[in-house]
Structure formats: structure tokens, C-alpha cells
Amino acid sequence: MNRADKIGYGVSGVLHVGAILWIVTGGQWFFPKKSEPVVISQVAVMSEQDFNALMASAPKDAPQPSPEPVAPTAPAAPPETPAPEAPAPETQATPEPKPQDLPDPAPEPDTQPDVAALQLPPAPAEVTEVPPQMLPPVEQPSETVTPEISAKPKPKPAPRVAPTPAPEPPPEAKISEQAQPQETPDETAPADKVVEQPKDAAAPPEATTEIVTEASETVDKQESSAPLSSPRPSGKPKPPAPKPTETAAAATPAAPKTDAPAKPVDTASVNDALAAALGGTGTGGTGNAPVGPPITAGEKDALIVDVKRCWNVGALSSDALRTTVTLSVDMQPDGHPIISSIKLVGSSGGSGAAVNQAFEAGKRAIVRCGSDGFPLPPEKYARWKTIEIDFNPEKMRMK
Amino acid sequence: MMRFVLSMLVALLLGPVAALAQDQEPLHITITDGVIEPLPFAIAGFIPETGDAGAMAGQITQVISSDLTGTGLFREIPSSAYIQNIASFDTPVKYSDWQAINAQALVVGSVAMQGGKVVVKFRLFDVFSGQQMGDGQQLAASPASWRRLAHKVADVIYSRITGEGPYFDSRVVFVSESGPKDARQKRLAVMDYDGANVTYLTDASTIVLAPRFSRDGTKVLYTTFETGFPRIKMLDVATASARLLPEVPGTMTFAPRFSPDGTKIVYSLEQNGNTDLWMMDVASGQTQRLTTSPSIETSPSFSPDGSRIVFESDRSGTQQLYIMSVQGGEATRISFGDGRYSTPVWSPRGDMIAFTKQNQGRFHIGVMRTDGSEERLLTSSFLDEGPTWSPNGRVIMFTRETPGAEGQASLYSVDISGRNLKKVPTPGPASDPAWSPLLP
Numbered sequence: 001m002n003r004a005d006k007i008g009y010g011v012s013g014v015l016h017v018g019a020i021l022w023i024v025t026g027g028q029w030f031f032p033k034k035s036e037p038v039v040i041s042q043v044a045v046m047s048e049q050d051f052n053a054l055m056a057s058a059p060k061d062a063p064q065p066s067p068e069p070v071a072p073t074a075p076a077a078p079p080e081t082p083a084p085e086a087p088a089p090e091t092q093a094t095p096e097p098k099p100q101d102l103p104d105p106a107p108e109p110d111t112q113p114d115v116a117a118l119q120l121p122p123a124p125a126e127v128t129e130v131p132p133q134m135l136p137p138v139e140q141p142s143e144t145v146t147p148e149i150s151a152k153p154k155p156k157p158a159p160r161v162a163p164t165p166a167p168e169p170p171p172e173a174k175i176s177e178q179a180q181p182q183e184t185p186d187e188t189a190p191a192d193k194v195v196e197q198p199k200d201a202a203a204p205p206e207a208t209t210e211i212v213t214e215a216s217e218t219v220d221k222q223e224s225s226a227p228l229s230s231p232r233p234s235g236k237p238k239p240p241a242p243k244p245t246e247t248a249a250a251a252t253p254a255a256p257k258t259d260a261p262a263k264p265v266d267t268a269s270v271n272d273a274l275a276a277a278l279g280g281t282g283t284g285g286t287g288n289a290p291v292g293p294p295i296t297a298g299e300k301d302a303l304i305v306d307v308k309r310c311w312n313v314g315a316l317s318s319d320a321l322r323t324t325v326t327l328s329v330d331m332q333p334d335g336h337p338i339i340s341s342i343k344l345v346g347s348s349g350g351s352g353a354a355v356n357q358a359f360e361a362g363k364r365a366i367v368r369c370g371s372d373g374f375p376l377p378p379e380k381y382a383r384w385k386t387i388e389i390d391f392n393p394e395k396m397r398m399k
Numbered sequence: 400m401m402r403f404v405l406s407m408l409v410a411l412l413l414g415p416v417a418a419l420a421q422d423q424e425p426l427h428i429t430i431t432d433g434v435i436e437p438l439p440f441a442i443a444g445f446i447p448e449t450g451d452a453g454a455m456a457g458q459i460t461q462v463i464s465s466d467l468t469g470t471g472l473f474r475e476i477p478s479s480a481y482i483q484n485i486a487s488f489d490t491p492v493k494y495s496d497w498q499a500i501n502a503q504a505l506v507v508g509s510v511a512m513q514g515g516k517v518v519v520k521f522r523l524f525d526v527f528s529g530q531q532m533g534d535g536q537q538l539a540a541s542p543a544s545w546r547r548l549a550h551k552v553a554d555v556i557y558s559r560i561t562g563e564g565p566y567f568d569s570r571v572v573f574v575s576e577s578g579p580k581d582a583r584q585k586r587l588a589v590m591d592y593d594g595a596n597v598t599y600l601t602d603a604s605t606i607v608l609a610p611r612f613s614r615d616g617t618k619v620l621y622t623t624f625e626t627g628f629p630r631i632k633m634l635d636v637a638t639a640s641a642r643l644l645p646e647v648p649g650t651m652t653f654a655p656r657f658s659p660d661g662t663k664i665v666y667s668l669e670q671n672g673n674t675d676l677w678m679m680d681v682a683s684g685q686t687q688r689l690t691t692s693p694s695i696e697t698s699p700s701f702s703p704d705g706s707r708i709v710f711e712s713d714r715s716g717t718q719q720l721y722i723m724s725v726q727g728g729e730a731t732r733i734s735f736g737d738g739r740y741s742t743p744v745w746s747p748r749g750d751m752i753a754f755t756k757q758n759q760g761r762f763h764i765g766v767m768r769t770d771g772s773e774e775r776l777l778t779s780s781f782l783d784e785g786p787t788w789s790p791n792g793r794v795i796m797f798t799r800e801t802p803g804a805e806g807q808a809s810l811y812s813v814d815i816s817g818r819n820l821k822k823v824p825t826p827g828p829a830s831d832p833a834w835s836p837l838l839p
Contacts, residue, residue, distance in 0.1 A: 132544060132547055133538060133539045137537070138520045300426075303428055308433045309433075312433060312434050312438060314438060317562035317563040317793075320562050339529075354562055363528060364503060364528070387425055387428065389428055390427070393431075395431050
């Protein structure tokens with residue numbers, strides 16, 4: 001590096017350092033001056049003709065300005081909301097009538113109506129009669145009969161709709177690809193295993209007015225005897241018991257299905273499978289009550305419809321109609337409410353008396369419509385074992 | 400990345416807990432609409448406990464039933480449908496029998512004559528809850544006051560079930576009319592709220608208008624034309640004696656109303672074509688001018704606490720409703736709907752104002768909040784006017800007049816919900832009703 005280069009680098013370095021310092025610190029000494037605020041005035045543009053007309057109409061000899069140009073500056077009071085005048089004080093002399101200066105403030109003598117034309121003497125006396133006297137409360141009755149709300153009689157189970165079942169369709173014949181020799185029945189096999197036992201004569205199945213689904217049948221059985229909790233079944237089913245003879249086993253498939261022993265329905269497994277399929281939580285063998293799939297919106301709506309048809313707010317006070325109450329009720333598995341469990345768990349918007357009235361109205365709705373049982377899915381009992389109901393009369397208020 | 404992993408871990412840990420908590424939560428539903436229908440009730444007859452109380456027991460039962468069903472909130476189940484026979488006052492109630500006929504409330508009572516007085520005992524039962532509502536009560540009165548006794552019992556039942564204040568044991572003062580329209584005679588009369596026990600307070604020698612009860616029900620203010628000009632008169636109900644209030648000669652005074660404490664009277668005073676509101680101290684006769692507007696101010700009515708006054712004025716060009724302090728001063732307009740508003744009356748509960756509205760050739764009785772909001776028209780006819788509130792602020796009585804030369808005025812009542820519009824029975828044409836407070 002020669003000397004010229006050194007000088008050049010030095011000058012360049014000094015200048016760069018100076019430039020950087022000026023950029024960093026220069027703003028502290030060189031603040032931009034704030035510009036003066038611009039004052040904006042409203043002006044009206046007047047044409048020359050208007051100005052000449054205005055000058056011509058102005059009184060030239062009048063020393064004081066005409067009141068007309070001033071008038072627009074005073075806005076006229078709106079006709080609908082005039083400011084009322086302040087009432088004159090009692091001592092003010094302005095008002096014309098001066099009732100306080102009455103020459104004779106004494107009341108005028110009574111002008112009794114014509115007594116002969118009156119029909120009144122007895123009645124005023126009745127008005128001033130001693131009012132009815134409230135006596136101490138009466139004694140409680142000796143005993144009241146406890147409510148006898150009998151359970152809704154259950155119809156006799158009738159699994160068939162038609163009195164005579166439809167004939168079973170013949171089993172579909174499968175054509176085997178390989179020809180098999182005809183099997184001859186085993187002569188040594190006991191006849192009673194093959195031959196169907198004669199049935200006792202019985203009445204035809206009873207008909208019902210509605211179709212009972214298999215799920216409901218299963219639930220009915222659960223209501224009657226099955227426990228509410230059941231462990232998950234073992235993972236692998238046991239192998240079937242060895243058939244007595246091949247000939248008997250060969251003959252068994254030919255027997256009608258009704259003769260085969262009914263395979264018990266594993267309700268817990270079905271519920272768990274449904275819960276898993278619908279995203280619910282199964283019991284998983286924990287021993288808890290089977291919760292089943294979640295309550296659907298349709299099932300909720302059905303419950304709402306059933307309760308609201310008994311929620312009568314016609315006799316509620318207007319204060320109670322502004323009160324929302326939340327009631328809690330424990331339910332029986334058959335859909336009937338446990339009346340003694342109905343309690344108030346929350347309220348808003350009303351006085352104590354109004355809350356009480358609203359609570360009683362809600363309680364009456366639960367008791368009345370619950371006497372027939374609410375339409376709730378029994379297999380989801382754990383979901384609605386306890387129900388909380390908000391009674392919000394927002395739509396029923398006087399508007 | 401680390402945050403994502405942590406979030407996943409937290410979700411995995413808390414997920415089952417949240418799901419379990421959700422399972423244990425009760426099913427929650429919200430009911431926002433129900434039904435509005437009369438509540439069915441049964442009166443198992445008021446059983447006479449003494450031999451001479453038989454006729455009165457039947458009459459008392461009938462009045463109680465009429466009071467309750469007349470509200471439109473209750474429906475009586477005919478006795479022919481009863482299953483259980485209540486033979487005595489202490490007969491145990493078999494709730495299932497009353498549930499079977501859908502009775503939601505049951506009244507059991509008895510009547511006895513003891514020491515020259517009528518003694519009534521009664522109990523009220525909530526049938527579906529299977530329990531008694533409140534304590535049983537007994538009342539006593541002279542035989543002449545048996546109707547008031549029945550009204551008292553009905554008031555207790557009504558209040559326990561609805562939560563509203565009572566109003567059956569009250570009276571109504573009104574103007575009884577007779578004769579053709581062009582020569583109509585008017586006189587003051589007072590009756591029970593249900594039209595019974597009509598008693599006339601003045602004769603038909605002069606026209607009387609707009610009677611108003613004092614808050615204690617012992618006095619009535621009204622406007623009379625006995626001097627040829629409208630003047631205010633105060634009548635003592637007990638003695639039927641009346642006196643003119645002091646006034647300035649050459650003026651007309653009308654539309655009076657008592658303050659809630661009964662110590663002041665607010666009224667309209669007309670002089671030289673201008674009508675303003677004035678207030679008078681009842682004891683001293685001292686007066687105070689409340690308004691000085693060149694317009695017509697009239698029909699003042701106090702708020703229940705006596706601090707404000709609602710009135711009608713045409714200061715805006717049409718009749719509208721305004722509220723101002725009881726000391727006068729600036730008034731606030733509260734009516735802004737179409738048509739003309741008049742005769743405002745403040746509810747005893749203080750939450751609403753009833754009024755007359757004229758719009759498009761029809762008259763209406765309506766209510767609104769004290770700030771003018773939530774205006775509701777309850778009636779509509781050729782001519783409805785002059786509302787007055789029941790003591791509990793739930794029912795409004797007013798005048799309805801039919802059109803034509805043969806048109807007649809009658810008294811009607813309507814629930815503030817707009818339901819249960821019905822005619823109040825009177826001996827003849829009637830107008831200008833004013834409801835008394837609840838009797839002691």
C-alpha cells in the first residue's frame with residue numbers, strides 16, 4: 001500500500017465514521033420544526049348579484065344593523081321538543097292567577113246534595129265497617145294422604161306385530177363348485193337330537209300396536225335384571241364345544257333357526273362398539289355404568305317438547321315472567337322423575353317471591369309431564385340420570 | 400416443535416379426564432317457551448260447620464270462584480268431576496283423585512257462625528306437588544261483610560299462586576249515567592270491584608266528572624259543574640259530605656288527583672284560555688304553580704313515590720305525554736308514537752304508565768314504560784278512554800263508549816297482558832272509573 005492509498009483510506013474512513021456518527025446522533029440536535037397548524041375558516045361564496053341585492057336591500061340610514069341578518073344565527077327551537085319555561089316561583093308577580101292571594105281561603109260551605117234523591121245512606125256505613133279480621137292460622141290437618149302416583153302400567157310385552165308370523169323364506173341355495181356325495185344319516189345317532197321335540201299347544205303370539213325394536217327389547221331385559229355395569233368380555237371367545245357326531249352336526253344346519261338356542265346379546269359390547277363408532281367413550285371394562293352414545297339433538301328436542309307442553313306460565317306474575325330458574329331433577333331408569341329430588345339450583349332476574357313462583361311452575365311442569373315418563377333412550381340412562389332444566393320465560397313475557 | 404409436543408402430551412393427559420367429567424355432567428336443556436292457559440283449580444266447597452252457615456257457605460264459595468276465574472288466569476273444574484268427597488275441613492286430601500281430573504290447585508274451606516260473626520277457614524293445596532301451599536288461614540267478619548270475607552280469601556289464593564299482589568277486596572268509584580246523550584245525567588257511585596254493592600254518592604242535579612280516590616280510600620276528588628263552571632270538590636266517603644276547594648274567581652279547575660301521601664292535590668287551572676298544572680296543600684290551601692307553558696297541560700298523575708308527575712300537554716302541537724318533577728321545572732316528553740296521547744296514569748307498581756291513544760280514528764288503551772319504551776296497545780274500539788289501575792297494577796279498568804246517538808258508555812277491564820278483556824257489570828251506563836286502594 002503506497003502513501004496515496006493510505007491517505008485515501010484514511011480520508012475515506014474518517015468521512016464514513018463521521019457520516020455514521022451524524023446519522024446516529026444528528027437527530028438529537030436537528031429536530032424538524034413542527035409546522036404551524038393550519039386554521040381553516042368556513043366561508044360562503046356569494047355571487048356579485050347576490051351581494052348587490054343585499055347591499056340594495058340594506059337600510060342605508062339605519063345606524064344599527066338590521067335584525068334580519070342576525071336572525072339566522074338563532075336556531076329556531078324544534079317544534080316537537082320545546083324547552084318548557086321554568087315555573088314561576090310562588091312569590092313572582094308574573095302569573096295572572098294568584099290563588100295564594102285568595103281573599104277568603106276558607107273553604108266554601110258544603111253544598112249537600114238533595115238528600116231525598118240519594119240512595120246512599122246505608123252503603124257508606126258498610127264501607128266504614130270493621131274490616132274482616134285475620135285470625136291465627138288454622139291447625140294443620142291430622143294427616144294428609146300421601147300422593148298416590150301409581151307407576152304407569154306397562155303393556156304386556158308382545159314381540160310380534162302380526163298375530164301370525166310370516167313364513168320364513170326358504171334358504172338360498174348355493175351351488176357348490178364341487179360335487180359332493182350324498183351323506184346318509186348316522187343310524188347310531190340318538191334320534192332325540194335330530195328330531196324336533198313337539199311343542200305344547202299355546203296361544204298365538206299377541207299383537208301389539210307398535211313395532212318393538214331389538215334394541216328396546218334388549219333394554220327392557222336390562223331394566224328388569226341385567227346389571228348396569230359389566231366388564232368387557234374376554235378378548236377371545238372360547239372355541240365351540242365339540243360336536244357329538246358329524247352326522248348330527250350336519251343335520252343341525254337344516255333345522256329351523258327358531259329351534260337353535262338364542263345366542264345372548266352382549267349389550268355392553270354393542271354399546272361400546274356404538275360408542276366407539278360415534279366417538280363416545282365406552283366403559284372399557286372399568287366397571288362404570290354404561291353411558292352409551294351421547295344424547296342426540298333429536299332426543300334433547302323430544303325432551304324439550306315434552307316438558308314445555310306442561311310449562312304453564314299463564315298464572316305467573318309479570319315479575320316471575322322476568323325470572324329464569326334452573327331446576328335439577330334425578331331420574332329413574334324408566335324415564336320417570338324422582339319428585340322429591342327436584343330442587344332449585346340457580347335463578348336470575350327476579351325477586352325471591354318471583355323465583356319461588358317460577359320454581360313452582362317449573363316443578364309442576366316436570367311433575368305433570370313426567371308422570372307419563374319422559375321420552376328418553378333407556379340405553380343412555382347414565383347420560384340423563386340427572387337433568388338440569390333452565391326455564392327461561394323470555395319468549396313468554398308481555399311485549 | 401417442543402411446544403407442539405407439549406401440547407400433544409397435555410391433550411393426551413387431560414383428554415380422558417375431560418371426557419369423564421363430561422360423562423358425569425347432568426343433561427342440560429333450556430325451555431324458552433311454554434303454554435299460556437288458565438290454571439285449573441278445584442274448590443271442594445266451603446263446608447258449613449254450623450247449621451246456620453249453609454247458605455252463606457255456598458255464597459262465599461261462589462264469590463271466591465268468580466273472583467279467581469274472572470282474572471282469566473284460572474279455570475274452575477266443575478264439582479261434578481270431583482272424585483274425592485271432602486266431607487269435613489280436616490278430611491285428608493287424596494291427591495291422586497285430584498290429579499286424575501287435572502286439578503293443579505285445590506281449595507278446602509269451611510264456614511261457621513260464631514258469636515255473631517262469620518268465621519271462614521281455608522287451606523290451599525298444590526295437587527301435583529302433593530303438599531299444602533302456605534298455612535291454612537281463618538278470617539272473621541260481620542255477616543254483612545261476607546262478600547269482603549270471600550274477596551279476602553280469594554286474594555290470598557290468587558297471591559299465593561301467581562305471586563301478584565291482591566286486588567279483589569277493593570272498590571271502584573265511577574260516574575253513573577242515565578238519559579240521552581244530549582241531556583245526560585251523571586252522578587257519582589261506588590261499587591265493589593266486581594260490580595256488586597253499588598251505592599250512589601251524589602244526586603243527578605249537576606254533572607260530575609273524573610272522580611279520584613285518595614290513597615287511603617276515604618276521600619274522593621271529582622269535578623262538578625254545580626256553579627256553572629268546572630270546580631273541584633272533595634267528598635268524604637264515610638259521611639258522603641263534600642266541599643268545594645278554594646279557587647280564584649274567574650278560573651276553572653278540573654282533573655284533580657291526590658298525591659300518594661294524600662297531603663297534596665295536583666290539578667289543572669284554566670284562566671284566560673291557558674291551562675296549567677297547579678298543586679295545592681290540602682291542609683293549608685296553599686297553592687303552587689307547576690307549569691307556565693302557553694299550551695294546555697292537564698291530566699296529571701303522581702308516581703307512587705310522589706317524586707314525579709306525568710301529564711298530557713299539546714306544547715309540541717299535538718297531545719303528548721310528559722314527565723316532570725313534582726316541584727315543576729323542565730318536562731321530558733315520553734310519547735313519540737303516531738297519534739295523540741292523553742289521560743296518563745302511573746301504575747301503583749311504578750313501572751308502567753297507562754294512557755289513552757287516538758290514532759287513525761280509533762281509540763286505544765295502552766301501557767308503556769316510564770321512559771316511553773315498550774309501548775303496547777291493549778284495546779281498540781270506537782272510543783276507549785280514562786284508564787285506572789287495580790291496586791296490584793295487573794288490571795286496567797276504563798270507559799268504552801259505543802257509537803251513534805244511542806251509544807252508551809260502559810266499564811271494561813283488561814289484563815295488562817292484553818288478555819281477558821271483559822265488561823264490568825253496572826246498573827246502567829257508566830264512565831270514568833277510578834280504582835280504590837286495597838281495603839284494610
